[in-house]
Structures are given as structure tokens and as C-alpha cells.
Amino acid sequence: MADDKSFALSCPTPLANYEQILLAHGGGGKLMHQLLESVVLPALDNVHLQPRHDASVFVVGNQKLAFTTDSYVVSPLFFAGGDIGTLAINGTVNDLAMAGARPLYLSLGLILEEGLPVETLSRVMDSIKKTAAEADVQIITGDTKVVDRGKGDGIFINTAGIGVVEHSLDIAPGSVRPGDAIILSGDIGRHGIAIMAQRAGLQFETTIESDCAPLHTTVQKLLAGGIDIHCLRDLTRGGLASALTEVARQARLGIRIREIAIAVCEPVRSACELLGLDPIYVANEGRFVAFVPENDAEKALAILRKEPVSEESAFIGTTTVDDAGLVLMTGTIGSTRMVDMLSGEQLPRIC
Amino acid sequence: MKFVDEYRDAKAARELAACIKAVVTRPWTIMEICGGQTHAIVRFGIDELLPPEITLVHGPGCPVCVTAVELIEKAIEIASKPEVIFCSFGDMLRVPGSHRDLLAVKAAGGDVRIVYSPLDALKLATESPDKQIVFFAVGFETTAPANGMAAYQAHRLGIRNFSLLVSHVLVPPAIEAILGSPHNQVQGFLAAGHVCTVMGYHEYEPIAAKYKTPIVVTGFEPVDILQGILLCVTQLEQGRYEVENPYSRVVTREGNIPAQKLIKEVFEVVGRKWRGIGEIDNSGLALRGEYRQYDAELRFGLADRKIEESAECISGLILQGIKKPHDCPAFGTRCTPEHPLGATMVSSEGACAAYYRYRGTTASGRRAG
Numbered sequence: 001m002a003d004d005k006s007f008a009l010s011c012p013t014p015l016a017n018y019e020q021i022l023l024a025h026g027g028g029g030k031l032m033h034q035l036l037e038s039v040v041l042p043a044l045d046n047v048h049l050q051p052r053h054d055a056s057v058f059v060v061g062n063q064k065l066a067f068t069t070d071s072y073v074v075s076p077l078f079f080a081g082g083d084i085g086t087l088a089i090n091g092t093v094n095d096l097a098m099a100g101a102r103p104l105y106l107s108l109g110l111i112l113e114e115g116l117p118v119e120t121l122s123r124v125m126d127s128i129k130k131t132a133a134e135a136d137v138q139i140i141t142g143d144t145k146v147v148d149r150g151k152g153d154g155i156f157i158n159t160a161g162i163g164v165v166e167h168s169l170d171i172a173p174g175s176v177r178p179g180d181a182i183i184l185s186g187d188i189g190r191h192g193i194a195i196m197a198q199r200a201g202l203q204f205e206t207t208i209e210s211d212c213a214p215l216h217t218t219v220q221k222l223l224a225g226g227i228d229i230h231c232l233r234d235l236t237r238g239g240l241a242s243a244l245t246e247v248a249r250q251a252r253l254g255i256r257i258r259e260i261a262i263a264v265c266e267p268v269r270s271a272c273e274l275l276g277l278d279p280i281y282v283a284n285e286g287r288f289v290a291f292v293p294e295n296d297a298e299k300a301l302a303i304l305r306k307e308p309v310s311e312e313s314a315f316i317g318t319t320t321v322d323d324a325g326l327v328l329m330t331g332t333i334g335s336t337r338m339v340d341m342l343s344g345e346q347l348p349r350i351c
Numbered sequence: 352m353k354f355v356d357e358y359r360d361a362k363a364a365r366e367l368a369a370c371i372k373a374v375v376t377r378p379w380t381i382m383e384i385c386g387g388q389t390h391a392i393v394r395f396g397i398d399e400l401l402p403p404e405i406t407l408v409h410g411p412g413c414p415v416c417v418t419a420v421e422l423i424e425k426a427i428e429i430a431s432k433p434e435v436i437f438c439s440f441g442d443m444l445r446v447p448g449s450h451r452d453l454l455a456v457k458a459a460g461g462d463v464r465i466v467y468s469p470l471d472a473l474k475l476a477t478e479s480p481d482k483q484i485v486f487f488a489v490g491f492e493t494t495a496p497a498n499g500m501a502a503y504q505a506h507r508l509g510i511r512n513f514s515l516l517v518s519h520v521l522v523p524p525a526i527e528a529i530l531g532s533p534h535n536q537v538q539g540f541l542a543a544g545h546v547c548t549v550m551g552y553h554e555y556e557p558i559a560a561k562y563k564t565p566i567v568v569t570g571f572e573p574v575d576i577l578q579g580i581l582l583c584v585t586q587l588e589q590g591r592y593e594v595e596n597p598y599s600r601v602v603t604r605e606g607n608i609p610a611q612k613l614i615k616e617v618f619e620v621v622g623r624k625w626r627g628i629g630e631i632d633n634s635g636l637a638l639r640g641e642y643r644q645y646d647a648e649l650r651f652g653l654a655d656r657k658i659e660e661s662a663e664c665i666s667g668l669i670l671q672g673i674k675k676p677h678d679c680p681a682f683g684t685r686c687t688p689e690h691p692l693g694a695t696m697v698s699s700e701g702a703c704a705a706y707y708r709y710r711g712t713t714a715s716g717r718r719a720g
Contacts, residue, residue: 018454018455018458019455020455020458020459021458022454022455022457022458023454023457024454030688030689031689034689200467266352269352269355270352273352273355275467326711331394331395331396332359332361332395332573333359333360333361333364333365333395333396333397333400333573334361334364334365334396334400335395335396335397335399335400336396336399337393337394337395337396337709337710338708338709338710338711340707340708340709340711
């Protein structure tokens, strides 16, 4: 047995920064942030990247525009509640929506693997067409490439999107103020668990469907209702926990939330228990958090609850001057714990 | 959710905490054996509900944390072979060996896969006859039946391209090692409910008697853990030292007999190295008899390979309940879940990882437990 002498703290040399890319570098957690900060952003650094938001907002002539891009590598391509096509449209639409923009035009880049059945591509294109129509966006430019068999995974998609910003608000983490109310637009964890269940071959009494949905009309309703939105963030990779942690750090404020206010549907809860996952880290594709002034909270909730994609919206917490940069959650038995950003990854390639 | 919600009930938890407060008259140090319990204690903030007299220390019951560096190195070597598909539970991939982890092997081109059951690995073996499928069989008595079943099925079905890298450890010898140490501070134990589900709790009775230490079979939800603490404290206050089983909705004294039979059929008890702690006699399982042909160490000629743990972090002291994560100057600075120095920071059940995730890097403003 070790004795106290060994407490001379001579830990083994830490693993150096990984020399190769790990899957976890794409997981939306700390490793990805490290990679962005140390390798990607230094090569690009400019004023538009500073806000670290889902989309960049800039002015051309007299018009404020928002621009964003996202790539989709989900496996499996088809899952309960959606497929890679619905994700590729809604994901980019939602990134624009989180900047308070009205999405107008998208680009579509397809990277296909040799051997992919044309029928599979047709199914994905059908759902792209349908989803774009529902989101009222047009795809006006595109590109198709094919890679050797074994060098892709069926279909990878990249979409970029442009939207117009038709209000004077600066919807970004930097606009969050102490005392802001935090509203969550519905129950969490459906997308990640739907993918996971399909991948692991898990069967539940009820099929868990992805929550994949466009959010921009909901955001437009909040704007039309005169809500002074400070910040919006969709809860994709890394889930609610990572979204809140990012905002807390960027806004240099504390965030306090109540676990009991965070809705998780029964099948998702069961699946999380079974798989050892914490739902606050599980990905979503149709959920967001809104930071609004306390005075606007009730009105914002009333607006959100009228919309089908956000009818279960709930007030989950507030921002504080104390504990800047930290997210603290009061748990079900009344104790408080810290919520940290996901370290590696919970689920590989879910979007 | 049935069997979960009622055991996370805030009112029941507070009532139990009040009972503990009413019973306790002096300081007591209690160890929860299992990493799952440590995780629940920190996640739910159970220790914040306890009176200051009670100190919870975190035990060695995290299989990821206690797997010896030697075995991690062997796993890395096997997983790097081009003919191998190496299957493991997810957490093992991030445990550092001497220099690398299995994730780095994967990034470098090794075929390393996460599975949820050893039988999934066995299925993969039947689907990939030209590959060697190796499953990293880690865990306590809890996972031994499923891992044993994989070897049993492989043998029954004549699947030859399958093997197990066995790193099984046993709880009772670890408890004896802790209680027998001159540095021991632990006065009572919360035994791991799932280990007892398989093994029963009769094997703890001689330990409780020999060391005059109460052992309470405890589950993993807040109410279970508080109930375990209450019974343990009550025994300590009354000077009793028995094995008690409040987790009777799952655990019986005799345990799961068919599972135990399978373990005996496939495994034999051997000495095993514990990371950070060292060799403990009769504390592990290895494949026996005709099942040895499924031993990956033998198949890949690594059985005699010895790798000494040189300078180790304090995880060994943490696993024995002598130190707490915040006692380590490297905690949260040089040692984080992204770049762990030791195994207790790697596994989601490891004490350091639990503290890091739920407490942050400083103990300021909060009691560390």
C-alpha cells in the first residue's frame, strides 16, 4: 500500500496535447474549444469572429445581414424524427435564427461516397426540399463532390446561410445583463437519444424522435412581440450545459438554474439512466435558451408557449454578478452543484 | 420513473439527513466503496446535507481508476496491431498509460471501438472472421458475469478469433487492504449495491467482525445513500459492527447464484495490481482452465510483461480515502479531465473527475465533503 511519503506529488508526465485529431475534438466540448482557440482562430482572427456566436452579423449598405455555415456528418443518415437532410437545413436556419436573423438563402455542398445508392441520395434530397419549403428558405447555390469508397460515410453535407436582421437589437452573449431571465424552449435530450438509441439498437416502449425543427419563426414572434432579447443559443452538441457555460464565460456573468425546471421526457430520462448520460449534456436540434430582461420574461413565455416548437417553454434560471463564468445548478434534493462544459464527447457524430 | 423518482425525493432525503443529524454525537469517517456512489454524492450534493461530524471518503470502487498502468500499456500494444479490433467500454479509452491512451491509438489508425456489452464484441467476432477481436474486460464482481458469459459463449460456439484482456478486481480484498493499512481512517463502509447484487453480502460478515467495522449495503440514489449513512452512523454510535442491507429491493444475502456459478466456471482468483495502490493478494480474477485460450495476454505473448508504475499521482491515496481531490496541488490546474495525470481524473466515476465536474477547481465557499 502507498504511504504518506508518496505524497511528494510526482505525477506522471501529463499527456501532451494530442498530436492527432480525436473524435472528441469535434464534440462541442472543451477539446474542441481548445482546438479552435489554439489552431483555427489564430489563423483567422478578425472582429467578426470576436462575439463567438452561432452566426456573424455585419452591415452591407444599409442592411444588417447574418451569415453562418455548418457541416453535417450524422451517422446513421436516417433516424427517428429526421435525417441528415432535415438537419442540414434546420441546423443552419437555426444558427441564423439565434442571431435574430430572418433566414433567406442557403448553399448546399454534398460530399458523396462512391457506392452510395442513388435512392438514398434521392430520399435525402426530398427531405431537403420539404424542410427548406417549411422553413421558407431557398437553396440558391450548391456543389457536389464524390470521394473514394471508404473515404466518406455515405453523405456529408455542408450548408451556409444568409439572413437579414430587421431589428436594432444586438442578440449576442455580450448583451446579457445580470438579472436576466433564462427561458428554455422545451424538454431536452430527444435528438441525442434518438440517434444513440438507433445506433446502439436500443428499443423503448415509445420511439424517441429527434426534436429537429426550425426555430426562426418562433424567434421572429418574440421580436414582433417587442421582447428585448439579449441572447439566444440553440442547444446542439454539448447540450444545455455547454450552451449555458459558453454564455456564462462570454458574458462574464454567473448563471443559476434549477434542475427541477428543466423538462426531460420520461423515455429520454430512462434512456439517460440506462446509458449513464446526463440529459443536460445531450444534444438537441430544436431547442434553445433565451436570455431576456426579467420584466419581459412573462410576456416572452406567453409568446413561446403559443408556438408548437416551444409550447413547453419554461423559466429555468437567472444570470448573476456573482460566480462570473460559472453555471450553478440547484438539484432535485436542494443542493447546488457546478455545471461544467462537456469534457470529451458523450455521443460521436450526432449532427 | 419508477425506482428512481421515489429515491430522489427531496423530502425523503431531508428527513433522512435530519435523522442522521439527530443520531450523530461525534466525528465519523465513512467510505463509500463505489465510484457510482461517489458520483451520486457529488452530483446531488448529498454531503452538503450531512452534519459536519460526518466525513465521506471515496473508495477504490472505480474499475477504470484502479486498472494498472501495465494493463493499459498492454491494451495499447494489442489495439495497435493491424489484425485487431479492440473493444472497450468508453471510459477506458481515455485512461493514460505511461505515455499514450487508447484514443490516441484510434486516431493513429488502430481499430478501437466502444461497445456496451462484451457480447457485442463477441458478435463482432463472428461477423469479422479475419480479425482478432479483443475485449477489455474491466470491472468488479458486477461486470464479471457478463464478461465471463462472453468467454463461455465463445468456448461453446467455438469462436476462436475472440479474446479478453482481463482486469477484474474484487471488493472484499480491497476493503481488507484499506482496513489493514496503518494509515486507515475509515470507520464504516457503504458497500456497493450492484456488487452485492451479484455476490450477496455474506462475504462481508467476517470482515465486519474481524475489523469491528460496520458495513452497510447501499444503493446509488440519494435516498439510498442517505439511508446507508444513517444505518452506518447508528451502528457506529451504538458500538455495533454488523453487515446491514437496506438495499433489499435488489440485494439478497446469497446474491445471484447462477451468476456466481458462471464466474467460478470461467475465472479463478489471483493477485492483482491496483493502480496507485499496488499488489493486493487474491484481489482479482483471471481466466482459468480451458478458458485460458481466450486470454488476450497469452494470445499476444504479453503475459510476462511487467511495467512498474514509477512516480504516480496521489490517486492511490485518494482511492484509499487518505486524501481528497482538493488536497492535490495539481487538481484542476495541471490535471484536468482533458489531460488527466491520474486515473481518478479520467473515469466519470473517478473521485477527482466528479469533484472537477460538480465542484470546480476550488473548495472555497463549500465544504469539500
